[in-house]
Amino acid sequence: MQPAVRSLAADVGAAEALIAAPGGVAQWTSPTRLAWPALSRVLRRLEGLGLPIAVLVLWAIAARQAWLPTQILPPPERVWEVLVDGLAGGDLLHALGVSLMRVLEGCLIGSALGLAFGVLLASSRVSEVLLYPTFKALAQIPTIGWLPLLMLVFGLEDALKLVIIAKSSFIPMAFNAFEGVRAIPDSLTEVGTVLRLNLRQRLLRLVLPGSLPALFTGQRLAISHAWKAMVAVEILVSTDGIGATMLAGRQFFQLDVVMACIVVIGVTGFLIDRAFVFVERRALRWRVAGNVEDRS
C-alpha cells in the first residue's frame, strides 16, 4: 500500500512547523552554514534563540533603566530567582504538575472523542450532511465563550476545567480526522472495496495509514489548544494550577511571579510541541523520505 496522499491540513501543519522552526524559512542559507559544516549545524540549532536572547537583553536594559516601574517590569534576574525558588521549593512545580495532569486528561478525552467524531463524519455522507454544519458553527465559538454557561452546569471544580480543555482539543482533532479521512483518494477506497476488506482491515490498513499525517497534525493542534485553554480557564476560575498561581501573583502585585509563570507556561508548551514533533517523526518514518524530514 502506498499512502502517498497528504491532506491539506497536514500541509498547513507542516508549513506552520517549518516557519516556526529554528532558523526560519528553509531556503534561507545562513553564512555560517557554508564554511564549517559541523559548527554550522550547532549554530543552526541556536539561531532560533536569537530573538529570545534579544528580547531578554532589551528586557534587562528596560528594567535597569526603569523605563517601566520595577513593580510592573521586574528585572529578569528577579524573575529567574522566583523561577528557581518556585521550582526548587516545589510551589511552581506542584502547580505545573496539577495543570499538566489536567491538560493530559482533558486532551485525551477530547481527542479520543474528536477522532471518533471526525471519522464518523468522513465515513458517511448522511452524518456529514446532518452534523457537519452544526459542528462547524459550534467550532466558531471560542472555548472560553462557553465558560459562563458551563460554570452553571459543572460548577467551579475540576469537571468544568476538564470539559473546557476536552472541548478545545476536540475541535482540531475532529476537523483534522475528518479532512484526513476525506483526503484518502477514491482509487484507494475502491481497491479496498475490490479486495473486500472488512471494517477492521479497512480502518487499520486503509483509513489509519492514509490519514495518519492529518491525525498527527490534529493531535498536535489539540494538545496546543488544550494547553492554552487550561491557562485561560485556570485564570478565570482558579483554585490551583499554574494559571491560578499567575492570577494570585497579579492580585498580590508580584509581577515577577506572573512573569515566572509566563516563562513556565511558554517553555512547557514549547517542550510539549517538540516532544510531539519527535514522536511524529519517528512514527511517520516509514513514509516516503523527504516528506517528514523538513517538519522539525
Next chain:
Amino acid sequence: MKIFARILTVAALLVPLVSTNAAAQDKPKVIRVYGQGAGFGKPYGNQVIGVLRDRGLLEKEFEKDGIKVEWTFATGTGPAINEAIANGQADFANYGGLPNIVGKAAGLPTKILASYGIGNVYLAVRANAGIDRIEDLKGKKVAVAFGTINHLGFQRFLELNKLTQKDLKVVNLKAGDQVSALQAGTVDAAFGGSNFLNLEDKKLVKILFDTRGEPSPVNNFGAFTVTESFAKQYPDIVRRVVKNFVIAARWASDDANRQEVFNIWAKTGIPADAYADDFLNQPLRERLSPLIDDFVLARYREGVVFSKEEGFIRQDVDLTRWIDTSYLDAALKELNLQNYWSRRDAAGKVKKG
C-alpha cells in the same frame, strides 16, 4: 546608530528642561483620585471617599485655581489601584489595607494620609448548603477575593475560629462572581462586604457571621494615600485635599445626614436599605473616622505581619515612615475637630480622655 545617538542627545538635553519646568509649577493641571470601588455594580465610591466625590468638595476647592479633579473607581479594586499607582496614573488613592500593604512592600511610593474608615465583612452561606454553625464550614467551598482587604478579614476570621484555609476549599473569586456563584450553588459560602445583605433579603443566603457593631480585628480597614512625588511637589495641594477629606468625613459622620449618606452610597448599586442594615444601631462616626488611631495602627501592624507570614509580601513595611498624619492633624486643628472622633485602643475600645 547615528540617529539613535542623536535621539539620545536630544533626550538628554530635554530632561533638565522638563524637570525644571515641573519644579517651577506650583500647581498641577489635574488631580487624579482613585477609589476602591466595590468590585461590582456601578463604579462609584462608598464611605468617606464617595461622599467627598458626591458633594463635589474638591471640585469647588480647586475651581478657582483651574485644577480639574479626575475620579476613577477601579472595578478591579485594590490590586488594580496598585497597578495604576505604579503606572503613574494616580495621585491620591483610597483603598483597602491589604492591597495597601502589598503595594508598599513592592516599593510603591505612597504615603498614608488618613484612615478611610472601617467596614464590615460578612460571611454569606447558601440557604441550603447545610451550614448552620461556623464549624460546619469544614470541607465546604468558600469564595473570597484574593489580595483584597476582605481576604485579610477572612484570614483573621478563620484564626479567631481556630480554622485554617486547609480546613475549607477556598476559591479565589471577585466580588461580583461570588454573588453569581452563590446563586448557582457552585460555592457554599462567600466572604465579602455588605452587598450580601441584599441577597439575604431575597432569602438566597444566610449571614452566618458579620462584624456589625463594635469594631473588631476582623473589620475592613484602609487608607487615603498620596504618592510621594505628588506630596513633595505640591504639599499645599495635599493640605487642601486632606482638609476636604476631613470635611467630607465630618459631614458623613453626622447622623443628621444618615439617609442622605446612604443614598449617596446607593449609587454603587447596593441599595440604601442594605447600608441602613449595615449600620444598624451604630452611629456613623464610629465607622467613618479618618483618625489613624491605635486601632488602625494595630490593623496595619497585624496586616504586615500576616502578609509576610503568608508570603504575600517579601519586604517589611516601616509604618512610621509610611504614615504621615501631619496633614490630617493640621486639618483637624484648622476645622476644630480634634475631639470630634474618639480615639480607639488597639482592640477597638474607645480610649478615655
